[in-house]
Amino acid sequence: MEQTQFIGRWRVRDLGTIAYAPALALQREVNRAVSEGREPMTLLLLEHEPVITISRRKNAADHLIASGPRLKSLGIDVQETDRGGDITYHGPGQLVAYPILRLNDLGLNLGRYMRLLEQVVIDTVATFGVVGRREDGATGVWVDAPLQPAKLCAMGVRVRKNTTLHGLALNVTTDLSHFQTIVPCGLEGRAVTSLEQLLGDACPSMAAVKAALAARFSEAAS
DSSP states (O other): OOEEEEETTEEEEEEEEEOHHHHHHHHHHHHHHHHTTSSOOEEEEEEEOSEEEEOSSTTGGGGBOSOHHHHHHHTOEEEEOOSSSSEEEEOTTEEEEEEEOBGGGGTOOHHHHHHHHHHHHHHHHHTTTOOOEEETTEEEEEEEOSSSEEEEEEEEEEEETTEEEEEEEEESSOOGGGGGGBOGGGOTTOEEOOHHHHHGGGOOOHHHHHHHHHHHHHHHTO
16 A cells, blocks of 8 residues: 655655556656646655566667566566666565656756765665765666675666656665576676675665665755
8 A cells, every 4th residue: 555755845655566567657647747846756665576677778678688488487577668777677675766856946967866866875775884885887876795896776767857757776685686687787797786685684674774765865855
């Protein structure tokens, strides 16, 4: 059941677990309303049913490496998306956040908005003792792992009529083996991690991560 609350200037809608297509339709509906000033800026929080999303970027589909039968056996859907970026996986245990706001209202352009998203996630995971950072040439939030940097949070957005769509996907207790069906974000040889993998039994609950992320968004747009 959806839960809605206001945190600072944000209307936060927790959608629970939802398939990709209806979530995208809802995003577009809210995007129009926010763009036209009929609704306040809105943060959609959710987990997706298992799905691989492929952007319209040239060659993005080449980064899907699992066969149709393999995906079916894993229960993973495949959907085209109009966000930026390349290819990624969404599924249970991954916190997806879709902030929908008018960039001009916060004095942002696309580049500053992406840095804001990264900082929100860096500040969120710091709450739980994880040191996140940016990686040159690779949008998102990364951590320093024993063997190589690993991506903790992927990002991809779209802007329509100065109003944002899509957002970020933060791995909390995600089944990381599902990322083996793709080349995540089209980056060969890059690892993916989760808060659970980094923290073990100290991994926070999804509810705790949602609360921390919403609070950081409120601070960023105060």
